[in-house]
Amino acid sequence: MFSAEGPGLRELAVQALSSVEHGYDLLAPKFDHTPFRTPDSVLEPVARALAPLGPFGDGLDLCCGTGAGAGLLAGLCGRSVTGVDFSAGMLDVARRRVLPGGPDVGWVRADARALPFGRAFDLVVSFGAFGHFLPRELPGLFTQVRSVLRPGGSFAFPLFAPPRPCGPTFWTLLGFDTVMRVRNALWRPPFVMYYRTFRFGDVLGGLARTGFTVGLRTLPEFGWRDDGSPRARLVVARSQPAEGSVNS
Numbered sequence: 023m024f025s026a027e028g029p030g031l032r033e034l035a036v037q038a039l040s041s042v043e044h045g046y047d048l049l050a051p052k053f054d055h056t057p058f059r060t061p062d063s064v065l066e067p068v069a070r071a072l073a074p075l076g077p078f079g080d081g082l083d084l085c086c087g088t089g090a091g092a093g094l095l096a097g098l099c100g101r102s103v104t105g106v107d108f109s110a111g112m113l114d115v116a117r118r119r120v121l122p123g124g125p126d127v128g129w130v131r132a133d134a135r136a137l138p139f140g141r142a143f144d145l146v147v148s149f150g151a152f153g154h155f156l157p158r159e160l161p162g163l164f165t166q167v168r169s170v171l172r173p174g175g176s177f178a179f180p181l182f183a184p185p186r187p188c189g190p191t192f193w194t195l196l197g198f199d200t201v202m203r204v205r206n207a208l209w210r211p212p213f214v215m216y217y218r219t220f221r222f223g224d225v226l227g228g229l230a231r232t233g234f235t236v237g238l239r240t241l242p243e244f245g246w247r248d249d250g251s252p253r254a255r256l257v258v259a260r261s262q263p264a265e266g267s268v269n270s
Contacts, residue, residue: 041211042154043108046087050111053088060090060149067243068147068180069094071256075176078144081125082106082170085134085151089116095147096121106130106137135162139170146170146177152220160225164232164259171261177234181222182254183247225257234259 040048053059072094079102081095086105095103103125107113113129121127132138134151146167155163167177185191195217206212229236236259244254 040213042213042215045213046109047111050088050109050115053112053115054090058150059088063243064149064180065090065094067241067254068149068178068256069097071239071241072098072145072147072178072258075258076145080104080143081145081147082139082143084146084148084167085154086116086129087112087151089119089121089129091147091149092116092127093119093121095145096123096125096127099125099145102126102128104128104130104139104143106132106134108133135159135166137166137170141170141172141175143170144172144175146175148177148179152179153215153217156214157219157224160220160228161232164229164234168232168234168261173262175261177229177257177259177261179257180241180254181220181225181257182244183222183251184218229257229259234261236260 034049046053049056049058076098078095078099081092081099081103083089083091083095083103083105086092086107087109089105092103092105103121105113105116105128107116107129108131110131113131117129130138134155152160164177171177185195199216199218202213202215206214226236236257239256239258240252241254241256242252244252246252
């Protein structure tokens with residue numbers, strides 16, 4: 023499925039009937055050959071938008087998977103890059119990744135809801151992982167991120183506008199979320215992955231309530247909606263009030 027190197031339908035079914043952690047352990051060897059890996063077409067615009075906000079010393083890729091975001095950090099951070107994930111299988115693949123640049127690289131197995139770091143980072147990024155957290159878990163997740171950022175450090179991630187109800191993407195995502203809710207009602211352990219629960223207003227409000235100063239940067243590479251608003255923005259949440267604004 024997806025490509026000759028990717029997982030087959032049976033493999034995906036076994037993953038979907040597992041826990042989140044074990045499911046990703048199973049998928050890890052073929053994960054980079056699926057659409058679930060964050061593509062370079064997303065990583066590169068984010069890197070360009072973050073570059074003027076640096077320099078950064080130490081970076082953390084939150085829920086790093088096989089390390090795609092860590093590669094972005096290696097081009098932005100001069101001292102160290104750390105990837106954290108709770109899937110041992112994904113981390114095994116990440117450890118074989120060759121990152122550009124010269125920062126020290128480390129991989130840590132841990133739950134993002136209980137990060138085993140002090141205030142060690144200037145920049146935290148995350149890509150494609152927030153669907154694994156229920157809305158009620160987000161305040162705790164944001165608190166954990168803030169706890170590992172140095173004063174003035176930033177938490178950054180892309181946020182895409184929701185698809186219009188008249189388009190096929192909307193119905194595909196709605197269908198996926200519906201199937202997952204039915205699956206989780208009938209089967210244990212649960213596999214938490216929902217595409218439509220990470221909503222713009224809720225996210226910005228949750229970050230602000232957690233103590234972040236939140237700004238937005240447009241990612242023009244993804245174009246514009248019919249109403250003139252951008253299709254994608256980079257959320258930049260700072261760990262303390264900052265002079266001015268990063269809105270653009």
